[in-house]
Amino acid sequence: MRTDKVGGASDPFDVVVIGGGLAGLAAAWRLRKQRVLLLESGDRLGGRLYSQREDGDDYWLNFGAHLFPAPGGVVDSMAKDVGLQTLPITGSMMGIAYKERILSSGPIESYPLRLPLPVREKIAFARAGVRLKRAVARYHQVLARRPGESEAELRQRSLAYLDDRTFSEFLGDLSPETASIFACAAHRATAEPASLSAGSGIGLFALVWGGAGSLIARNLVGGSSVLPEALGRQLGDRVRLGAEVRRIAPRAEGIQQVEYTIDGQSEIAEARHVIVAVPAPIAAPLVAPISRVAAESLSAITYGPFLSMAMRTNEVAAQPWDDVYALATPGRSFDMFTNHAQILRTSAERAPGGSLMVYAGGDGAARLMARPDEEIKQTFLADLHRLYPGTRGIVAEAKVHRWQLGNVYARPGRHRLQPALEGPLGESRNVHLAGDYFAELGSMETAAKTGDSAAQRVARALASGG
């Protein structure tokens, strides 16, 4: 086994970051002037940000996260640091396709009246919608940051908000048709309404209805992977790909030994601080030797799957989905249809070709992802052709991606797990957690913010000689 050190035989790294998703990248980026090593088990950076673009192609295939937060946050600032700029999405983001009707414009309050539902259903749907709108307004009020409140305190309040009941219980009795519409929305959090806490169900709608300033309002031309790739290029040999961390072992004088495998070899990196930026179920066994309570909390955090299919299309004329960015599709094998070429449709002349994605979340995704790729493709394509018959014959390429840990979601009681995860862990107080699971619903900005906060804590400790 080889031991990695820098700057001489007795010199450990200032910090080892485990995981090269946005949380780990934000941490490594903040600490890039220190002696930092980022270990990523995969063959690329970005984690759940994943797009593919061929040289010279205007379009890119998207498999994971694609909606970027508004300017002013950590993701935006990292993008700017590497010369990238996200753009506001101009297409419709709150469309819904139910049975044969597609609604992608007009106030959402009018949807219950305009969807092909029996009158009784329209009334029940409208009532549930009004309750939800009021709850979202209250959510914004209650969770506005209070003067002097820390990130951790705000997080705790946010996680505790209506987490004594499920989203189903909050919605009340709904007919199967109306329930399927809300279930489709909950699948965006990879959960079923009966598992999701009421607070996170409401938070999900607050996010979707958040408008231009929200966490999900923008796109990166070229695809989401452009950002981690650019960060990776600048981080250079501070990043090691294909490096799977197996164990963190405390050593004398507060130094942590991070054991990992790379190219079939076992190696050790010694570090003054470790930032663990992998999903909670993977983080749990890694931090168990450092903090048993943190490991127990991490093991209790819930994730659901996403199953996505990215498609390259070869149409030569304008299409009915050109102005649509995202469409919820209840009652189909996928829950969401997204049009990744929409951001490029700026000139009067419509360029040929396009890029679409469909994805399913929750129980439906779990069932379908167990099937072979070809069956998944045929299932998704059959529903896509029913949704937009014009897609028949123009799908030149379709690729399936399975996300077993697609997104984190909060179950009732989630806030009780949080205190054990905050702050530095262990006797030496030099192991730190970061990841999207710090919030009730996973997002790029939460991931990046927690990585950045952990890095700032490390920078302060290093500066004070700790």
Ligand SMILES: Cc1cc2nc3c(=O)[nH]c(=O)nc-3n(C[C@H](O)[C@H](O)[C@H](O)COP(=O)(O)OP(=O)(O)OC[C@H]3O[C@@H](n4cnc5c(N)ncnc54)[C@H](O)[C@@H]3O)c2cc1C
């Ligand atoms: C289909 C899909 C759509 C989404 N849409 C959006 C969206 O539009 N907007 C949005 O804000 N969010 C979206 N999300 C959520 C968003 O992608 C995540 O919240 C965020 O990217 C999580 O970042 P992370 O760094 O916490 O975790 P991850 O991205 O999961 O990164 C963890 C990294 O750790 C690595 N790793 C794991 N184990 C080890 C180990 N033992 N050693 C070393 N490395 C290891 C993994 O390979 C991975 O690269 C979406 C997610 C999916 C799957």
